[in-house]
Amino acid sequence: MTAPGSRMRAEIHEQPEAIQATLETATPMVRDLADRLRREGVEYVLIVARGTSDNAALYGLYMFGAVTMKLAATAAPSLLTCYDTQINLRKTFVLGVSQSGKATDVIEVLEAGRERGALTCALTNTSDSPICTAAEHVLLTHAHEETAVAATKTYTTALVVLHQLATLWAERQDLADQAQRVPERLHETLRLEPDIIDHAERFRFMETCHWLARGLNFCTAKEAALKMAECCYVVPSPFSTADFMHGPIATTSFGFPCFFVNPLGRTYAAVGEVVAAVEAQGAEIIMLSNADDMLQRARIALRLPDLPEECSPMAAAVVGQLLALYIALEKGLDPDQPRGLHKVTQTL
Amino acid sequence: MTAPGSRMRAEIHEQPEAIQATLETATPMVRDLADRLRREGVEYVLIVARGTSDNAALYGLYMFGAVTMKLAATAAPSLLTCYDTQINLRKTFVLGVSQSGKATDVIEVLEAGRERGALTCALTNTSDSPICTAAEHVLLTHAHEETAVAATKTYTTALVVLHQLATLWAERQDLADQAQRVPERLHETLRLEPDIIDHAERFRFMETCHWLARGLNFCTAKEAALKMAECCYVVPSPFSTADFMHGPIATTSFGFPCFFVNPLGRTYAAVGEVVAAVEAQGAEIIMLSNADDMLQRARIALRLPDLPEECSPMAAAVVGQLLALYIALEKGLDPDQPRGLHKVTQTL
Numbered sequence: 001m002t003a004p005g006s007r008m009r010a011e012i013h014e015q016p017e018a019i020q021a022t023l024e025t026a027t028p029m030v031r032d033l034a035d036r037l038r039r040e041g042v043e044y045v046l047i048v049a050r051g052t053s054d055n056a057a058l059y060g061l062y063m064f065g066a067v068t069m070k071l072a073a074t075a076a077p078s079l080l081t082c083y084d085t086q087i088n089l090r091k092t093f094v095l096g097v098s099q100s101g102k103a104t105d106v107i108e109v110l111e112a113g114r115e116r117g118a119l120t121c122a123l124t125n126t127s128d129s130p131i132c133t134a135a136e137h138v139l140l141t142h143a144h145e146e147t148a149v150a151a152t153k154t155y156t157t158a159l160v161v162l163h164q165l166a167t168l169w170a171e172r173q174d175l176a177d178q179a180q181r182v183p184e185r186l187h188e189t190l191r192l193e194p195d196i197i198d199h200a201e202r203f204r205f206m207e208t209c210h211w212l213a214r215g216l217n218f219c220t221a222k223e224a225a226l227k228m229a230e231c232c233y234v235v236p237s238p239f240s241t242a243d244f245m246h247g248p249i250a251t252t253s254f255g256f257p258c259f260f261v262n263p264l265g266r267t268y269a270a271v272g273e274v275v276a277a278v279e280a281q282g283a284e285i286i287m288l289s290n291a292d293d294m295l296q297r298a299r300i301a302l303r304l305p306d307l308p309e310e311c312s313p314m315a316a317a318v319v320g321q322l323l324a325l326y327i328a329l330e331k332g333l334d335p336d337q338p339r340g341l342h343k344v345t346q347t348l
Numbered sequence: 349m350t351a352p353g354s355r356m357r358a359e360i361h362e363q364p365e366a367i368q369a370t371l372e373t374a375t376p377m378v379r380d381l382a383d384r385l386r387r388e389g390v391e392y393v394l395i396v397a398r399g400t401s402d403n404a405a406l407y408g409l410y411m412f413g414a415v416t417m418k419l420a421a422t423a424a425p426s427l428l429t430c431y432d433t434q435i436n437l438r439k440t441f442v443l444g445v446s447q448s449g450k451a452t453d454v455i456e457v458l459e460a461g462r463e464r465g466a467l468t469c470a471l472t473n474t475s476d477s478p479i480c481t482a483a484e485h486v487l488l489t490h491a492h493e494e495t496a497v498a499a500t501k502t503y504t505t506a507l508v509v510l511h512q513l514a515t516l517w518a519e520r521q522d523l524a525d526q527a528q529r530v531p532e533r534l535h536e537t538l539r540l541e542p543d544i545i546d547h548a549e550r551f552r553f554m555e556t557c558h559w560l561a562r563g564l565n566f567c568t569a570k571e572a573a574l575k576m577a578e579c580c581y582v583v584p585s586p587f588s589t590a591d592f593m594h595g596p597i598a599t600t601s602f603g604f605p606c607f608f609v610n611p612l613g614r615t616y617a618a619v620g621e622v623v624a625a626v627e628a629q630g631a632e633i634i635m636l637s638n639a640d641d642m643l644q645r646a647r648i649a650l651r652l653p654d655l656p657e658e659c660s661p662m663a664a665a666v667v668g669q670l671l672a673l674y675i676a677l678e679k680g681l682d683p684d685q686p687r688g689l690h691k692v693t694q695t696l
Binding site for chain 1: 391394398409410418419421422425427430431435437453574581582591594597599600601618625629686687695
């Protein structure tokens with residue numbers, strides 16, 4: 001019997017080392033795959049995943065689009081598993097993401113992709129899992145076993161592999177090298193822990209909140225909201241700030257908690273406009289940013305380390321994990337064992 | 349000064365006629381475009397939209413995938429508007445959806461698509477709007493002016509145009525013809541109104557809820573949740589039932605309201621399993637279905653008309669609209685004028 005949240009906490013703190021190990025072990029394999037993708041003139045990327053891995057897929061979608069300049073989509077597995085669609089997938093790269101390697105629908109999409117001429121790859125933390133035989137290529141994160149139900153280190157290590165794949169496919173060694181700084185910056189991020197412990201009590205009775213970001217950090221908003229759903233039973237309401245303005249902003253009453261992820265980068269100004277809009281409604285702003293201007297406007301300011309925008313989701317994810325962990329403990333919940341969830345979920 | 353919700357109510361009731369008119373006026377144009385898409389061997393579909401139109405885009409994504417068998421993705425506009433991505437779009441069909449025709453980011457993606465060799469099309473309710481000059485093809489819904497902020501008839505008429513495009517592109521005249529039955533079935537659906545008025549009071553203090561569906565009706569879950577966000581200020585939490593099982597189900601405490609959209613069709617059994625899972629948690633089930641078995645298991649049963657699965661989202665959307673309208677009125681809100689929203693939202 002371990003203390004509530006102790007496994008999740010340990011795994012959160014393992015992330016700098018796990019990312020370091022993943023960079024060392026996965027990058028050579030990533031380079032080979034990137035060479036092949038370029039050689040074969042692959043034009044389209046289809047990513048398939050569920051849960052936390054689907055948020056990693058969302059990061060991949062933006063990286064393949066913004067850096068590799070390929071049309072990337074996340075797949076709807078039901079098209080293949082329920083509707084039995086026969087889609088031609090030549091010139092397409094089908095990437096399945098599953099930390100456990102056992103997501104049945106992800107495996108089925110990889111198998112269908114392989115049959116229909118796609119170049120297939122599995123991204124997983126589990127080297128002897130079924131997903132590894134379903135795909136032609138395998139990329140492994142090096143996070144060791146993850147035992148808390150809420151995924152943490154398998155998420156950030158998946159991000160770093162996707163970062164390497166997108167940048168090396170684009171032959172952007174300069175961008176690829178920037179990931180080397182992530183482990184050290186994550187140590188810095190983890191030092192926010194005492195601060196987050198101090199703030200957690202404020203959210204004891206929070207039942208819902210918005211998580212808002214855009215572009216490369218949209219995945220952070222979705223992943224932090226998912227962590228809060230799993231660990232704190234807070235109803236998740238994550239949005240791209242652009243979509244948020246088209247309707248959901250109406251739900252933001254006075255004092256409503258709005259968590260923003262807005263580090264410096266190409267969506268910084270656009271997100272800033274939405275910060276101003278919810279400020280005008282009297283919302284409570286909790287800000288994850290490395291920009292003084294953003295931090296000064298927040299009720300609670302959580303400073304992100306200085307990292308290039310492409311790497312910022314790795315550090316921002318850690319802040320979301322710590323918030324979910326300590327708010328869960330404040331609510332008397334055990335984030336290692338959320339109700340109704342198991343480490344491996346199988347859907348078809 | 350009109351009574352609260354009266355414009356939205358009028359527009360909800362205009363839908364059978366608007367769909368009839370749209371089928372008559374748009375289908376010949378759709379047929380020409382479908383012929384061209386087939387002739388030019390277009391392989392990929394990229395749909396770009398915001399808000400309600402983005403939910404119509406989601407319907408298109410499943411229809412183009414399941415019926416037309418093309419790889420379809422919804423675009424992240426920020427890739428072009430913020431990240432300035434240069435993606436090759438030959439052999440790609442870029443479809444922009446905007447009822448007002450003024451969504452700046454949608455227009456920008458269409459223009460970028462045209463520059464990069466895509467076949468472009470605007471789907472709009474406004475014939476003289478900027479989107480019509482941005483795209484090579486224009487498909488018009490025939491819903492007349494929509495004045496309530498919450499979109500209703502422009503949504504269902506967009507669905508019917510997408511239905512026609514996907515089925516005719518696939519040369520499935522048999523499926524295309526099924527849409528002819530929709531106007532009559534919508535009259536039947538609208539007769540649920542007194543029943544929904546009776547039930548609305550129950551939700552007077554509902555602050556959040558899940559909307560759950562899968563496949564072709566995932567768009568219905570998202571659109572109904574968006575309507576409840578806009579009109580009732582209920583924090584929206586829509587999920588594909590498969591994604592829901594990977595984490596968010598943890599938020600479903602005893603008595604939590606779960607709205608299901610589960611008509612007979614290829615995802616019926618998979619959604620049924622999730623109904624059983626939340627039943628086991630003691631959730632309150634509100635069921636939109638045409639299957640007796642599903643309706644019997646619900647606290648509140650709302651019978652959908654008998655329509656083929658491909659057309660069911662049009663009827664299910666109407667039920668979502670009526671729920672949003674009457675719950676808003678019960679809460680003392682005016683769904684014609686939600687706080688912080690305007691009929692046209694511009695984001696970049």
